Amino acid sequence: MKTGKFHTGIFERLSAKKQERILNIAVKEFADKGFLNSRIKEIAQKAGISYGSMYSYFPTKDDLLKTIITRNIDFQKTVFKETINRDDDIFENIKNFFTVTLKIAEENPELIAIWRDIAQSYHTKFLPEIIQLEQEGLITIRDLIQTGIARGTLSPDIMINSSAYAIDSISSELLASSVSDQNKKKKKMFFGEKTNPEIVDEIMIIVRKILPLKQSTSSFTAS
Amino acid sequence: MKTGKFHTGIFERLSAKKQERILNIAVKEFADKGFLNSRIKEIAQKAGISYGSMYSYFPTKDDLLKTIITRNIDFQKTVFKETINRDDDIFENIKNFFTVTLKIAEENPELIAIWRDIAQSYHTKFLPEIIQLEQEGLITIRDLIQTGIARGTLSPDIMINSSAYAIDSISSELLASSVSDQNKKKKKMFFGEKTNPEIVDEIMIIVRKILPLKQSTSSFTAS
Amino acid sequence: MKTGKFHTGIFERLSAKKQERILNIAVKEFADKGFLNSRIKEIAQKAGISYGSMYSYFPTKDDLLKTIITRNIDFQKTVFKETINRDDDIFENIKNFFTVTLKIAEENPELIAIWRDIAQSYHTKFLPEIIQLEQEGLITIRDLIQTGIARGTLSPDIMINSSAYAIDSISSELLASSVSDQNKKKKKMFFGEKTNPEIVDEIMIIVRKILPLKQSTSSFTAS
Amino acid sequence: MKTGKFHTGIFERLSAKKQERILNIAVKEFADKGFLNSRIKEIAQKAGISYGSMYSYFPTKDDLLKTIITRNIDFQKTVFKETINRDDDIFENIKNFFTVTLKIAEENPELIAIWRDIAQSYHTKFLPEIIQLEQEGLITIRDLIQTGIARGTLSPDIMINSSAYAIDSISSELLASSVSDQNKKKKKMFFGEKTNPEIVDEIMIIVRKILPLKQSTSSFTAS
DNA sequence: GATGAATGAGCGTTCATTCAT
DNA sequence: TATGAATGAACGCTCATTCAT
Structure with missing residues (x-):
């Protein structure tokens, strides 16, 4: 792009x-x-x-905003690319995904805020190309799940789309926590003073529920 | 308040x-x-x-906005109160919660849009008291889970907070779909042309995974 | 228009x-x-x-200017219409034409100034329809000459176009005298402190030279 | 000066x-x-x-403009001096005057445009000394007529001032044709697609009417 | 209480002019 | 002396708010 x-x-x-x-x-x-x-x-x-x-x-003022945004597209892309490694264990990847998400949110809360401001109010004004990044990021979750199923790690019964949507929603919400007072409060209300790694761990428990492992067929031979 | x-x-x-x-x-x-x-x-x-x-x-213009917001606090509260009935089955309640959420989103996308506009850009300007509503709504999900566990329907092992956070995140994301193009696209990307009831059904499958039932103790008597 | x-x-x-x-x-x-x-x-x-x-x-600022201009189109049109009467003697008409021209110039020098400002610098910006008036005025001189020839008053040898152009040029110059310091000085240099009627009289002498009367054919019958 | x-x-x-x-x-x-x-x-x-x-x-920016203007004062003066030769036939001189005028207008329309721009809109701003050139040029026409009468070529009945004013007005109008759309249209309306030399010829016919020759008394003796 | 004209501070943007290198 | 970045006053225009009727 x-x-x-x-x-x-x-x-x-x-x-x-x-x-x-x-x-x-x-x-x-x-x-x-x-x-x-x-x-x-x-x-x-x-x-x-x-x-x-x-x-x-x-x-123009618009150009200042656009400069800010484009400057950060590459940055975020790079971070994600460096962290997610398809060859790794799927849950490792998802965990990394959440960890990175929270890290970015924590270090660049303003950028997330701007991003949401635009998505919210200026979608018609700013180049659609600019609004693509987030989605590029998102696809990853679904991809990871698909890969997990293909490799035989995850249960083939998993509903890929709704599961990905659910997990992605959690990450969006966490992202928002860095920005809006409302979301920040929500996070605190549910997680108290827990650290981000702790939060990620808790969430990974949920994720594992949403994405059950393939039933090992060895149980059959066991009997 | x-x-x-x-x-x-x-x-x-x-x-x-x-x-x-x-x-x-x-x-x-x-x-x-x-x-x-x-x-x-x-x-x-x-x-x-x-x-x-x-x-x-x-x-002032601000007052007009504030009037709009406060007027809708009561409305939403009422709707939720009418729909959620603690005596009902917990999953029934959660399903209703999602159904109502999507309905409100569909019928009052403007309100959601305003809400987010404020949360995003005017948080410093508008009274914090006003920004409380959403949270009041949210508590419900956690309450429902708690009720479910207390009644013995849900597994006591459920991590209440993170589970509630996860489910609530999904509902937030759906709410956003009524407003921002980006979230709308995301919804379509994952659910295609599915109707809202169909989407709710799919999501309830995820929810049931997140909130497993209490293991029936009858297994004991069986032996 | x-x-x-x-x-x-x-x-x-x-x-x-x-x-x-x-x-x-x-x-x-x-x-x-x-x-x-x-x-x-x-x-x-x-x-x-x-x-x-x-x-x-x-x-807009442009609109203010346009209002000024359009307001005066009708006024000038009216004045000319009231003064020029095709049935009158041609020289009477031309004299009236000059008299009116000088009168307008004297009473509304600012309008002439604006008019020239636009014609000069804003021709591409302002509606062409608006810039038509002056030309409508001009046609009259040529018309008058044509009428004079048709009626047999003026010599048919008169070169209508160049004569009209000459007479019109004089009137333009007089119009400009009300506006630019330069043209004002020019007028004074040539006419000193003469009053407008006196100036018109002098100019009419020139006009009569430019537009000679038809040679009376009675000389023929006389022989 | x-x-x-x-x-x-x-x-x-x-x-x-x-x-x-x-x-x-x-x-x-x-x-x-x-x-x-x-x-x-x-x-x-x-x-x-x-x-x-x-x-x-x-x-300053003003100084750049002033430099341009003063630079061209000398140029135009020179051109006129080179073309007008008091010893020549008076009509030859006037014809040259028009020819040169049209040539300058055609080759340096920009200068005319600037000149008029200033005369029109910046008269209060720019030094009056600078706005003198045109007049120096103008004097020539009156001079030529005076010379013609003095030499006995032109009729002594000629009203020097108004005749000079009339002829000068025509030249001003032609000058303006190189610049403003309005004047350009006017020229085309009266002269169509005629070339400049043709136009000068037509105008010279008018000029000769304005400036009649002295009645040669020798005609009497000739019979 | 309703109306809509009056007000002027404030915004994005421009560009002649100044100044550091 | 040449360069081009830095400066900030000024402009056209907007619109929340006030006010006279």
Whole structure:
């Protein structure tokens, strides 16, 4: 997927450090207040640069947002690719999937917030290509289940789609916990002060229920 | 929980019908365009009342939104209360829960949209008290599981919290399907053109896996 | 020619006096500084109304200009129609034409200025229909000459087009005198402090040279 | 008349070629888009020099315009001086005057456009000294007529001023044809597809009517 | 109480001008 | 001297809110 480029050459020529600073501040603003409620002027001030400079870096406010998003698509993709390894045990993979999901959510809550803001309110405005990433991530869960069944690890009776949907929903909810106060409260209400690894472990118990192992046929020979 | 009152006495004295019409139109606008992109003027026009009157009903635009939200807290509460009957079979109740969830989502997608819009972008702006409703709804699932275990229907080994979290996540995801294109796509990707009752049936299979029945002790007597 | 309507109903409902005041001030600003150099804010201030009101009267700055122009099309048309009477002596008509031209120029120099500003710099931007008036005026001169020849008053040897162009050019130049300092100086340089009627008289002498009378054929019968 | 100097020494020290290129491009921009709509940045880019350099050549945008104008005063003066030769036949001179006028208009429509733009919209802004050129050119026509009468070629009855004004007006109108769509249309309406020399010929017929020859008294003796 | 015109702060964006390198 | 990034005042326009009738 080509994601284009929404910033100017001037921005590109800035030191990586300065680029980061500007983008991070913008991310924080957008995440905190939503895109529409954020002001370029305020972002500029907080970043310690002039208002005009913002426009020499990003032709429009939309472009600033798009820059933020595209910058993170590759990052997330990379993280997932590095973590999920089809050759591994399926539950290991799913566990990794949840672990990574929670890690991303914890480290980049603002990005998740922005992502949801867009999915929610600006779907018609922003390039559909940009809104694809999440789905690319999702497919993985279903794939993993399919692989597990194909390999004979998982019961062939498993309803792949609804099971994948269920598991995916849990991950979405966890993702949201990093963002909205509501979801955060929900998480706390159910998991208290548990650490993320502990939460993942609990969830994996549920996952194993949803995805039962293939009944070992050795029971027959045992009798 | 005090949810306060955000409209004026003048609005209260309007006929119920007129109140409804105004609120419904506002709901539709907010849901379609987002809160910030909606115009009081346009809402007034579509409701067939004067611009000025809007301000005699709701002191500010925020108050209009708050009125909408608080008005619906009671409605949703009522619906759930009517549907969930603790005396019924637990799975019957959970099934009803999903059915009602999907029904509300289908009939009032605008409200869900507004809800998420606020949770997402206006959390700093709107009173936290207002953001409580969803949680009140949620508690039900956990309650049901607890009841099920207490009655001896469900296995006492069930991890109540994580199970409730999982089931609740599925319902959240379904709710979101009525609103965001992304979630809508996800639903279609996993369930195709299945009807809501069919989807609920599939999900109930998952739910039953998550919530296993108590092992019948009759096995003991059998020996 | 339908010229549409570029102001809002709100403006229409204003007292004629207030409408006049606003328009006159805008005319003055546009004439003095040119359209692009004029500021809505300043016009509002000078008219003693709020900035926002300007936009409730005229949706855009362009619309304000268009309103000014269309408002005056009818006026000028009327004036010309009332003055030129094809049945009159041709030179009487041409004289009236110049008299009216000078009168309009003197009473509405700003309008002429705006007109030229547009013709000069905004020809691509403003509706071509709007830029027609001047030409409608022009045709008259050629018509008058044609009528004069047809009636046997003017010499049939007259080159209608170039003669009309010449006479029209003089009138354009006089019109411009009301506007640009340059043209004003030119006029003064050639006519000194002469009054407009005196100037018209002088010009009519030139016109009569350009449009010689038909040679009376009675000379033939006389021999 | 002191026309001052509006560019810097740095600009002066540039090669004549480079100076020309910069100025020509600026002229084109100003003429095409109007002064206010032209961008220093774009001119710099098109001229292949840096943005900053423009400001080392011309302290302000206004100064660039002023430089353009003063530069062309001398040029036009020269052209007219070379073409008009008082010793020639008066009609030959006037014909040359029109020919040169049309040639300049055709070759440098941009300059005419700028000239009119200023005369129209920036008269208050730009130094009056700069707005003098045209008049210097104009004087010529009156001079020629005066010379013609003095030499006994033209009828002494000719009203010098109004005749000069009339002829000059025609030339102004032709000049404008190179610039404004309206004037262009007017020209086409009256002269169709005639070439410039043909148009000049037609106009000279009018000119000869305006400026009758002195009645030769020798005709009497001739009989 | 209803109406809708009046108000003006605020926004995204532009671009002449300045300035650091 | 050349370069091009940095700056911020200014503009057209919007719209929540106020206010006169």
